[in-house]
Amino acid sequence: MMNFKPRMTPAELAELTGYKAQTINRWVTDQQWQTVPLKGVKGGKAHLIIVDDRVREYVSGTRKMQSRAEGYHVAEPIIAYGDDAAQLENQLRQVAQAMTPHERQQLSALILREGISGLLKRLGIKDE
Known part of the structure; x- marks a missing residue:
């Protein structure tokens, strides 16, 4: 299970998901996620992503997150039935x-x- 904070920077979300911050910023634009400006950073382009259900759902559905989730399944001994x-x-x-x-x-x-x-x-x- 991923631990999403209510507000995350693109760098934090990138570290959590395995994607690059640039990719996360593209998703912000494409998916029209809500953001708030991050004060005190030069250039004025820094922002926090408001992590809501849409963001969680989109990130969880990505290829890298799907492959990570495969490792979380409980392993059972493989028994061929009838063998x-x-x-x-x-x-x-x-x-x-x-x-x-x-x-x-x-x-x-x-x-x-x-x-x-x-x-x-x-x-x-x-x-x-």
Whole structure:
């Protein structure tokens, strides 16, 4: 979420969005955004942009802001539905997470000692 102040200079808005101040000034003219003069700056062209809903909406819809927003999505583990291998991996991970550290050590030692074949025999899954 972008933190817009009620009034921002083109330089501040440019820093926030990743565009140049010159581009922001062009948008001010093209979109007819409201501005107020910034006193005490030589030349008299300095201004503050009044950040209202129109400004927020326009800036949020720009290409750079859209690509930035893509990074804000919550990542979920990718599981191919109907893929038995993925489902099994997920279940094994859940079992391992539910075990105590001591139980995980013992299971790891068992797998190292007996191998996958030995583990499957003990579970009654593998035929001899």
